């Protein structure tokens with residue numbers, strides 16, 4: 001619970017960081033004291049609203065967390081700059097580096113997949129070798145793969161949902177990394193962190209062993225990601241109704 005509350009606090013802090021993975025750097029920056037005078041209780045208010053929302057629907061935490069990564073004003077920015085689940089390790093890392101994020105950020109931020117769901121369509125090719133050589137995917141535990149196939153058939157069921165972390169799907173913890181070591185990472189982009197690069201594999205092992213180090217780095221990397229081209233001053237606006245542009 002304490003971990004969950006710190007996670008909510010982190011989210012509430014970042015809720016004031018209207019940034020995006022997709023824009024070019026504009027040279028402005030954010031500071032956590034922004035609301036100190038105009039709305040000193042801002043963080044407490046956001047935190048309690050989030051806690052209520054998550055209590056009603058746990059997936060909202062995952063949706064909001066993902067939003068920090070995917071929050072793009074343009075469709076092309078989103079399509080070109082945000083890595084796809086079937087991208088190679090090198091492509092994913094390159095896309096992170098283009099935003100000023102490094103391999104440590106990549107591994108720590110991927111730890112977000114400790115909560116939330118994925119649709120069948122996002123990982124199906126791992127189950128049926130649709131990428132090409134017809135060989136079994138040895139990076140996926142065969143029993144886990146068989147369970148996944150039961151609800152993610154070769155065709156149909158595209159929208160069926162699966163936990164990204166099948167052990168503790170709504171708890172923010174380091175089980176995601178433990179799953180990777182057991183070849184039970186759901187997405188190809190998760191698995192490649194362990195199997196395609198020595199440095200990222202070492203980080204996966206470290207975070208699987210040390211929850212504290214994962215949390216410490218996750219917080220740093222989230223703040224770093226939140227600082228990518230924020231729309232400060234007159235460049236952006238704070239929406240009156242979050243569903244529509246003012």
Ligand code: HEM
Nearest residue numbers: 062063065066069083084085109112116117118119122189
């Ligand atoms: C490293 C590259 C990444 C790739 C390729 C990737 C890909 C994906 C995919 C394919 C899904 C499932 C979407 C669906 O099937 O509807 C997903 C879900 C999710 N992603 Fe990522 N992701 C990446 C990094 C991140 C980062 C950096 C964050 C946040 C900091 C993040 C947070 C999440 C969360 C929380 C969910 C669950 C959303 C929900 O349940 O609604 N991901 N991601």
